[in-house]
Amino acid sequence: MKERALIGRLLAPIARSTAARGLLDDAAVWQPPAGQALVLTKDMMAAGVHFLPDDPPAAIAAKLLRVNLSDLAAKGAVPQGVLLGLGLPDATPDAWIEAFVAGLGADLDHFGVALWGGDTIGGVDRVTLSLTAIGQVPSGGALGRMDARAGDTLYVTGSIGDGLLGLHALTGEASVELLSPDERAACIARYRCPEPRVGLGPALVGLAHACADVSDGLLADAGNIAEASGLKLVIDLAAVPRSPAGVRWSGADVARRLALATAGDDYELVFTAPASAHAAVLAVCQRFGVRVSAIGRVEGGTGVVVLDDRGRPLTVDRAGYQHG
Amino acid sequence: MKERALIGRLLAPIARSTAARGLLDDAAVWQPPAGQALVLTKDMMAAGVHFLPDDPPAAIAAKLLRVNLSDLAAKGAVPQGVLLGLGLPDATPDAWIEAFVAGLGADLDHFGVALWGGDTIGGVDRVTLSLTAIGQVPSGGALGRMDARAGDTLYVTGSIGDGLLGLHALTGEASVELLSPDERAACIARYRCPEPRVGLGPALVGLAHACADVSDGLLADAGNIAEASGLKLVIDLAAVPRSPAGVRWSGADVARRLALATAGDDYELVFTAPASAHAAVLAVCQRFGVRVSAIGRVEGGTGVVVLDDRGRPLTVDRAGYQHG
Numbered sequence: 001m002k003e004r005a006l007i008g009r010l011l012a013p014i015a016r017s018t019a020a021r022g023l024l025d026d027a028a029v030w031q032p033p034a035g036q037a038l039v040l041t042k043d044m045m046a047a048g049v050h051f052l053p054d055d056p057p058a059a060i061a062a063k064l065l066r067v068n069l070s071d072l073a074a075k076g077a078v079p080q081g082v083l084l085g086l087g088l089p090d091a092t093p094d095a096w097i098e099a100f101v102a103g104l105g106a107d108l109d110h111f112g113v114a115l116w117g118g119d120t121i122g123g124v125d126r127v128t129l130s131l132t133a134i135g136q137v138p139s140g141g142a143l144g145r146m147d148a149r150a151g152d153t154l155y156v157t158g159s160i161g162d163g164l165l166g167l168h169a170l171t172g173e174a175s176v177e178l179l180s181p182d183e184r185a186a187c188i189a190r191y192r193c194p195e196p197r198v199g200l201g202p203a204l205v206g207l208a209h210a211c212a213d214v215s216d217g218l219l220a221d222a223g224n225i226a227e228a229s230g231l232k233l234v235i236d237l238a239a240v241p242r243s244p245a246g247v248r249w250s251g252a253d254v255a256r257r258l259a260l261a262t263a264g265d266d267y268e269l270v271f272t273a274p275a276s277a278h279a280a281v282l283a284v285c286q287r288f289g290v291r292v293s294a295i296g297r298v299e300g301g302t303g304v305v306v307l308d309d310r311g312r313p314l315t316v317d318r319a320g321y322q323h324g
Numbered sequence: 325m326k327e328r329a330l331i332g333r334l335l336a337p338i339a340r341s342t343a344a345r346g347l348l349d350d351a352a353v354w355q356p357p358a359g360q361a362l363v364l365t366k367d368m369m370a371a372g373v374h375f376l377p378d379d380p381p382a383a384i385a386a387k388l389l390r391v392n393l394s395d396l397a398a399k400g401a402v403p404q405g406v407l408l409g410l411g412l413p414d415a416t417p418d419a420w421i422e423a424f425v426a427g428l429g430a431d432l433d434h435f436g437v438a439l440w441g442g443d444t445i446g447g448v449d450r451v452t453l454s455l456t457a458i459g460q461v462p463s464g465g466a467l468g469r470m471d472a473r474a475g476d477t478l479y480v481t482g483s484i485g486d487g488l489l490g491l492h493a494l495t496g497e498a499s500v501e502l503l504s505p506d507e508r509a510a511c512i513a514r515y516r517c518p519e520p521r522v523g524l525g526p527a528l529v530g531l532a533h534a535c536a537d538v539s540d541g542l543l544a545d546a547g548n549i550a551e552a553s554g555l556k557l558v559i560d561l562a563a564v565p566r567s568p569a570g571v572r573w574s575g576a577d578v579a580r581r582l583a584l585a586t587a588g589d590d591y592e593l594v595f596t597a598p599a600s601a602h603a604a605v606l607a608v609c610q611r612f613g614v615r616v617s618a619i620g621r622v623e624g625g626t627g628v629v630v631l632d633d634r635g636r637p638l639t640v641d642r643a644g645y646q647h648g
Contacts (some may be wrong), residue, residue, distance in 0.1 A: 021468060024552040026536070027365035027395050028545060029466040032356045041351035042407040042443050049447035071351050083366040085409065085454045118366050123373035125449035130409045132366060132456040142353040144345060212350070228348040 001094050003120050010098060011084075014105035017114035019081060028116035030081060034077040036136040039077035043067050044085075051192075052170060057096050058103025059192040060129070065107050066196045067215065068133035070267040073201030074213040076108070076143040077135030079111060084118035085130030092127070111198060113203025141205040143271070148210035148229035152272035155281060157197055159243040159270065160218050161250070161260025169247040176249065183245035194267035200288045204271060207280055211271035218261045221270055223304045232301030238309045241293040254308060261306075272298050325418050327444050334422060335408075338429030341438035343405060352440035354405060360460040363401035367391050368409075370498045371451040374515075378492060381420050382427025383516040384453070389431050391539065392457035394591040397525030398537040400436070400467040401459030403435060408442035435522060452527030465529040467595070472534035472553035476596035476622040479605060481521055481614050483567040484542050484592065485574070485584025490515025500573065507569035518591035524612045528595060531604055535595035542585045545594055547628045556625030562587070562633045565617040578632060585630075596622050 001010075012023045019030040043064070047053045051060050061084060065082065072079050086102070088097065108115055113133075137143075158178075166187035168176040176184060196213070204211060210220045210229055218240065226233045240261050242250065250256035273281050278294075285292035306314045325334075336347045343354040367388070371377045375384050377382050389406065408428070412421065432439055434642045435459075461467075465593050482590060490511035500508060520537070528535060534553055536545045542564065550557045566574065574580035575577050602618075609616035620631075630638045 044443045045444045119368045121368045130454040144349045
């Protein structure tokens with residue numbers, strides 16, 4: 001498809017905000033509201049690296065949007081608009097492009113986010129996508145990885161590890177055969193189309209200290225909070241929430257439970273808050289219908305320590321976590 | 325190079341603004357100033373499509389930045405910050421990455437623009453780049469393609485066609501052998517490292533009606549203004565400014581002069597302004613040391629009409645412009 005047709009016939013109809021200028025102008029013009037800071041994030045995804053080439057194009061578009069909205073949610077920001085970078089091999093079928101744009105448009109509508117602009121290029125070897133998402137948060141209120149404080153409780157939303165099980169199911173990994181067909185389908189849906197915590201994130205402003213989304217894996221993202229805050233995070237493995245599929249797959253097996261906590265693509269929020277905010281944290285999560293679990297605490301020191309069911313630290317080496 | 329090293333060792337040192345949060349936080353947080361609208365633009369570039377794979381990496385980085393700054397200048401916006409998307413084949417040499425980042429950092433400093441964040445991915449087949457640039461313009465003042473008015477004079481800055489000659493010189497096209505070595509070098513430098521009109525663009529706010537940058541070619545970009553404004557642009561070919569190299573290469577040859585006006589990568593500004601603003605347009609261009617040429621006018625109608633040296637319209641067909 002020629003760029004002109006792609007923009008005029010497919011993208012312009014889903015870029016309805018004034019800021020997009022009908023995609024006639026190569027740049028968006030947006031008036032930010034007074035009293036708000038902007039949060040800006042960008043994620044790239046490539047076929048065969050971040051998604052499977054035969055994933056449904058609408059699901060790829062939704063995932064591209066949602067991983068960015070998850071970044072905004074982790075900062076407490078309400079998403080406003082996005083710029084799309086679309087790198088397509090010259091042989092990309094029109095039907096693929098149409099399904100991708102339709103999926104993006106539907107998901108933008110679902111989240112009330114505007115398509116402001118972007119760029120499309122041909123001549124690449126594999127579908128290569130980029131999305132820049134811009135959100136707003138009351139000035140001075142943005143959450144971040146660096147604001148944990150010693151004594152904070154560590155929380156995580158939802159359940160951890162279904163992204164891994166979904167990927168296993170898609171790639172035919174044998175161990176997930178013990179899951180029911182419904183459980184496998186639920187994990188695949190979650191891997192392909194995560195549910196960013198766009199409502200809850202902004203509601204945590206003023207309650208949470210540090211916050212991150214679980215994209216690289218719970219332990220890695222907790223590690224990022226620990227490093228950025230210059231503190232130690234202690235996590236009780238027994239408290240890490242699992243879905244019914246996650247419980248069935250891992251049971252009491254420490255290695256599998258650690259695998260769930262090490263894999264990425266969950267797009268939950270991991271955050272810290274002072275003990276004084278505990279009741280308020282539970283209340284706000286309930287208000288948004290989001291399960292929340294206290295999974296540990298913040299202490300002086302560095303790194304992440306995972307405790308087993310008897311409170312003993314597990315040590316990590318190159319092969320993964322092991323009993324110390 | 326691992327993503328962690330790339331971010332921590334190379335990118336974090338050039339991301340010094342508060343908004344970047346030391347690249348520790350997966351998103352930038354920026355407080356826009358009151359009374360300003362934001363202009364947001366995004367361009368992608370891929371090796372072998374938008375630049376030659378053996379171009380110097382610092383020049384590729386500078387061009388990626390500058391094509392986006394040119395988009396902002398065409399809206400009258402002062403650039404503030406960028407988000408970088410860096411897709412690298414796994415075998416990319418560290419020295420290439422280091423030179424790319426060093427070049428980007430130097431050019432960001434040159435233009436006083438902050439690196440706010442971005443994303444890096446591996447696993448792609450060719451270097452695939454994306455940059456989102458954000459600028460600011462007094463609220464309500466943004467220039468655009470859609471604001472030309474009948475009776476306006478059409479202007480273009482600098483000279484047109486050196487980008488084409490630079491590309492010809494790099495690819496060994498025979499016709500550029502008549503240029504002197506210095507002329508060829510100047511055209512190559514201009515192709516590789518355009519000079520966006522970042523000072524002049526914002527100074528045209530309040531003077532110019534419509535404005536665009538010359539990225540796709542003067543006639544194509546003028547055509548975008550005509551289409552977005554719902555008007556006709558009439559261009560005197562004799563008035564289209566050429567560099568000494570352009571004059572030497574094209575002389576009085578209409579086909580070559582049209583080729584210069586049809587090729588892209590000039591990154592000049594093409595804009596319209598009312599006759600009453602003519603003296604002010606000349607004065608502001610002089611203030612920024614930028615050559616400016618009145619090359620035509622805006623009329624009722626549609627499309628772009630190019631007049632030959634005797635004022636006769638040239639007609640265009642699939643093979644290019646011809647005498648009508």
